[in-house]
Amino acid sequence: MAFAVPHNAPLSEKSLQTVVDCKVGLYRIQGEVASEFRAPQDLSINISWPDMTDFSAPLRRILGPAHEKFQNGMWREAFENCCEIFETEARK
Numbered sequence: 001m002a003f004a005v006p007h008n009a010p011l012s013e014k015s016l017q018t019v020v021d022c023k024v025g026l027y028r029i030q031g032e033v034a035s036e037f038r039a040p041q042d043l044s045i046n047i048s049w050p051d052m053t054d055f056s057a058p059l060r061r062i063l064g065p066a067h068e069k070f071q072n073g074m075w076r077e078a079f080e081n082c083c084e085i086f087e088t089e090a091r092k
Helices: 013-022 057-071 075-090
Strands: 002-006 025-030 033-038
Touching: 013 025, 057 075
Parallel strands: 002 025
Antiparallel strands: 025 033
């Protein structure tokens, strides 16, 4: 689910936190252009990313882009990225 609001619509910190907590998307509209403020998250699946502080520095660096995708609600793309990383590293 996502909401679209005019680009100049005032949004309180509480409203923005509600958007994050509810995992909905938010788009700002200016004319015919929609800018993504926050991507909606897939609510049909409940997964979490492991704590990366226990990972080695090289592993954190390699998984960084996938982690960012996951944090932005793009779990499928993050999973695909992790699979590609695993395959590449396994071939070394």
